[in-house]
Amino acid sequence: MAVREDLGVSEMKSGGDDELSMFNKENLQSNMKVIYYSRTFLSIIGGVIAGIWGFTGLTGFIFYVLIMGITSLGLAAKAKFSAQTYFDNWNRILLDGFFGGLMSFVLFWTFAYDIVHIF
Amino acid sequence: MGAGFVVGVLGCLILSHAAYSTVQYRGMLKIVEEEFNGPPISVVIELLLGLALSVWAGLSAPGKFLSILPDSDENRMVSLPANLDFLTFNHRARAFPCDPELKLKR
Numbered sequence: 726m727a728v729r730e731d732l733g734v735s736e737m738k739s740g741g742d743d744e745l746s747m748f749n750k751e752n753l754q755s756n757m758k759v760i761y762y763s764r765t766f767l768s769i770i771g772g773v774i775a776g777i778w779g780f781t782g783l784t785g786f787i788f789y790v791l792i793m794g795i796t797s798l799g800l801a802a803k804a805k806f807s808a809q810t811y812f813d814n815w816n817r818i819l820l821d822g823f824f825g826g827l828m829s830f831v832l833f834w835t836f837a838y839d840i841v842h843i844f
Numbered sequence: 845m846g847a848g849f850v851v852g853v854l855g856c857l858i859l860s861h862a863a864y865s866t867v868q869y870r871g872m873l874k875i876v877e878e879e880f881n882g883p884p885i886s887v888v889i890e891l892l893l894g895l896a897l898s899v900w901a902g903l904s905a906p907g908k909f910l911s912i913l914p915d916s917d918e919n920r921m922v923s924l925p926a927n928l929d930f931l932t933f934n935h936r937a938r939a940f941p942c943d944p945e946l947k948l949k950r
Contacts, residue, residue, distance in 0.1 A: 748912035748913060748914065749910075749911070749912045749914060750912075752911060753912045755907070756909045756910060756912070758907075759906040759907050759908075759909060762902075762905075763906055766898070766901075766902040766905075767899060767902045770855070770859070770894075770899075770902070771895075774891050774894065777859065777862055777863045777866055777883070777887070777891060778883060778888070778891060779866075779880065779883060796899070796902070799899060799902075799903045804909055810911050810913060811910070811912060813912070837863065841866050841867055841870070842866075842880070
C-alpha cells in the first residue's frame with residue numbers, strides 16, 4: 726500500500742506544471758546536425774592550417790582548443806546567445822563533438838604537415 | 845547554402861595556395877641551407893584569411909537553427925480560422941501544462 730502511495734506521489738511530481746518540459750524533437754535533431762557539421766568542418770580546416778603552419782607537439786593541440794573555442798563562440802552567436810530557444814542544454818553548443826573533431830583534426834594535421842614539410 | 849558554400853571553396857583555395865607557398869619557401873630554404881622557423885608572414889596572413897573565411901562558411905553553410913519551443917511562431921502548423929467562437933477542443937493536449945492562450949494568436 727505504501728509503495729502505491731509513493732508511485733502516486735512520483736507521478737504527481739513528474740506531471741506537475743513546472744517539471745514537464747516540452748520541445749520539438751525534430752528541430753532539436755536538426756540543430757544538432759548543424760552543430761556536428763560545423764565542428765567537423767572546422768576541425769578539418771584547423772588541422773590543415775596547423776599542418777601548413779608547421780605546428781608540432783603540444784602547440785597543435787592548443788591550436789585545436791583555440792579553434793573549438795572560436796567555433797563555440799560562433800555557434801553561440803548563431804543561436805543569438807539564447808541556447809534555451811534552440812537546445813535543451815548549453816553543453817550542446819559548447820562541448821558536443823569536441824573529441825570527435827579531435828580525431829579529424831589530428832588526421833588532417835599530420836596529412837598537411839607531411840605534404841608541406843616532409844615530402 | 846549558396847553564399848556560405850562559395851566562401852568555403854574560396855577559403856580552401858586560399859589554404860591550398862598557402863600550402864603551395866610554404867612548399868616553395870621550404871625549397872628555397874633548402875637551397876640557401878637555413879633552418880625552418882615558421883612560415884613567412886605572407887603565408888601566415890593567407891592562413892588567417894583562409895581560417896576566417898572557413899569559419900564563416902562552416903557556421904553559415906550547414907543551415908539555420910530551428911526553434912524547439914512548442915509555442916514559438918515558427919512551430920505553428922496551422923492557423924486557426926478567424927471565427928473562434930464556435931470551435932470546441934477536447935483532446936489529449938489538455939494534459940499538457942502549456943498556456944492555451946498562446947496558440948490563439950492570429
